Amino acid sequence: MKLSSKDLLGIKELTKDEITLILNTASGFKDVLKRDIKKVPALRGKTAVNIFFEPSTRTRTSFELAEKRLSLDVLNLSVTTSSVVKGESLIDTALNVQALGADFMVIRHSSSGAPHLISKHIDATVINGGDGINEHPTQALLDAFTIKEKTGRIEGLKIAIVGDILHSRVAKSNIYLLTKFGAEVRLIGPPTLVPKEIEGLGVRIFNDMDSGLDAVNAVMVLRIQVERQGKGFFPSTLEYSKNWGLTSERLSMADKDVIVMHPGPMNRGLEVASDVADGPRSVILEQVTNGLAVRMAVMYLLAGVRE
Amino acid sequence: MPKELLDKKDIDRILARMAHEILEKNKVIKELCLVGIQSGGVHLAKRLAGKIKEIEGMEIPVGSLDIAFYRDDLNIRKEQPQVRKTDVPCEITDMKVVLVDDVLFTGRSIRAALDALMDMGRPSCIQLAVLIDRGHRELPIKADFAGKNIPTAIDENVEVSLEEEGLEDKVTIE
Numbered sequence: 151m152k153l154s155s156k157d158l159l160g161i162k163e164l165t166k167d168e169i170t171l172i173l174n175t176a177s178g179f180k181d182v183l184k185r186d187i188k189k190v191p192a193l194r195g196k197t198a199v200n201i202f203f204e205p206s207t208r209t210r211t212s213f214e215l216a217e218k219r220l221s222l223d224v225l226n227l228s229v230t231t232s233s234v235v236k237g238e239s240l241i242d243t244a245l246n247v248q249a250l251g252a253d254f255m256v257i258r259h260s261s262s263g264a265p266h267l268i269s270k271h272i273d274a275t276v277i278n279g280g281d282g283i284n285e286h287p288t289q290a291l292l293d294a295f296t297i298k299e300k301t302g303r304i305e306g307l308k309i310a311i312v313g314d315i316l317h318s319r320v321a322k323s324n325i326y327l328l329t330k331f332g333a334e335v336r337l338i339g340p341p342t343l344v345p346k347e348i349e350g351l352g353v354r355i356f357n358d359m360d361s362g363l364d365a366v367n368a369v370m371v372l373r374i375q376v377e378r379q380g381k382g383f384f385p386s387t388l389e390y391s392k393n394w395g396l397t398s399e400r401l402s403m404a405d406k407d408v409i410v411m412h413p414g415p416m417n418r419g420l421e422v423a424s425d426v427a428d429g430p431r432s433v434i435l436e437q438v439t440n441g442l443a444v445r446m447a448v449m450y451l452l453a454g455v456r457e
Numbered sequence: 458m459p460k461e462l463l464d465k466k467d468i469d470r471i472l473a474r475m476a477h478e479i480l481e482k483n484k485v486i487k488e489l490c491l492v493g494i495q496s497g498g499v500h501l502a503k504r505l506a507g508k509i510k511e512i513e514g515m516e517i518p519v520g521s522l523d524i525a526f527y528r529d530d531l532n533i534r535k536e537q538p539q540v541r542k543t544d545v546p547c548e549i550t551d552m553k554v555v556l557v558d559d560v561l562f563t564g565r566s567i568r569a570a571l572d573a574l575m576d577m578g579r580p581s582c583i584q585l586a587v588l589i590d591r592g593h594r595e596l597p598i599k600a601d602f603a604g605k606n607i608p609t610a611i612d613e614n615v616e617v618s619l620e621e622e623g624l625e626d627k628v629t630i631e
Contacts, residue, residue, distance in 0.1 A: 151536075151539075152535075152536035152537065174540070175540045177540075177542075178523060178525070178526075178540035178541065178542070178543070179540075181542070181543050181544070182526070182543075185576065185577060186577075186578070187576040187577070189576075190526035190527065190576070191526065191527060191572070192525075192526040192527075192531060193531070195532075447540075450526075450537060450540075451537055453531070453537065454531070454534065454535075454536050454537030455536075
């Protein structure tokens with residue numbers, strides 16, 4: 151069994167079997183990460199370039215460490231120091247990076263579809279590290295890995311995603327993945343941030359927390375993008391927090407073994423209360439650890455796809 | 458048509474002999490650890506540990522080792538090798554590790570396994586036990602304990618099937 155494409159652009163394009171292959175391979179890498187020597191020679195001699203046109207700490211450092219642990223040589227380009235500020239086009243940047251000998255390009259861009267566009271012009275493997283409001287596939291994969299590790303399955307689980315669904319690529323990728331595996335996906339948030347049309351993806355919409363969280367097995371809390379305050383999506387962060395913030399009281403509506411997830415960075419006390427984020431149901435830091443194993447698995451498997 | 462080289466009884470007798478040989482060479486049992494290479498080697502390592510227990514009445518740790526990340530052919534294979542479980546239940550530093558595999562052929566898997574083991578610790582020594590040595594080595598590697606030496610042509614295929622995988626115990630050549 152191998153992946154069918156040399157690129158990872160989105161969860162939408164993956165089959166259930168391909169996702170299962172990635173998650174199983176990630177288990178092997180998680181074992182490696184528990185050892186004293188956390189590096190394997192699997193991709194020795196190959197080069198990865200992380201091109202981040204948008205600020206990111208967590209995803210970029212996670213990719214970078216995953217790459218180093220696979221023995222890849224790593225370059226990081228960030229938009230503020232690259233020729234993009236001198237007017238170079240996206241495709242020219244990618245072609246130049248390819249000419250340096252890059253085998254992998256991890257792309258983060260504020261425009262949806264940017265990695266897809268780049269992948270049409272270059273032979274190197276392109277991995278979507280988050281594009282606009284479209285997808286963030288490795289986040290959904292690490293979330294799925296975490297859910298499976300904690301509950302043993304995905305099928306049949308009730309999973310709530312709370313917050314700004316409209317602008318969230320994390321939510322999109324998770325919806326694609328979780329519905330492929332037959333989970334019941336519930337979206338909770340203000341109507342302005344949870345568009346009615348999204349029901350077409352096979353999810354249920356709730357506008358209040360208590361009914362939405364009833365008996366759920368996992369809650370994914372999204373970061374409320376503070377920069378959207380004052381744009382008419384919600385009245386104030388305080389009011390948002392009052393209605394849709396995850397508190398321990400609200401969490402008591404969920405299944406007793408519920409897990410609480412957050413892709414980071416968290417606004418403590420806003421979308422999630424500190425005692426919940428640090429509480430016994432939280433798997434937020436395990437998500438970060440699992441992200442390394444999942445990203446290693448993705449790169450290892452994509453390296454085996456030769457077209 | 459595959460030709461049968463060893464049957465269930467043969468394999469059992471060979472493993473019993475190998476268990477004795479391993480004990481003869483490693484007198485201090487508490488320093489001994491068996492590590493099987495996924496997947497055939499793992500079953501054989503467990504069987505050898507069973508035999509050792511019958512002989513000495515002592516349990517020795519048995520681990521499994523996946524060598525996918527250490528292979529030297531990742532760049533030329535058509536698809537990545539499946540990643541299986543690596544689980545070595547003891548600290549291997551200062552232990553005598555007996556690496557167990559089903560068939561010794563080019564020696565490249567053993568080279569990968571040696572690198573994988575070295576990343577896990579610093580054993581006092583590593584020995585190699587294989588059920589079948591079929592020749593055609595491409596690296597300077599030899600078995601310390603060989604169940605059976607079988608001369609083969611390079612294009613022949615030696616297959617070890619085991620009950621643990623739902624098959625009949627036998628070794629065939631084709």
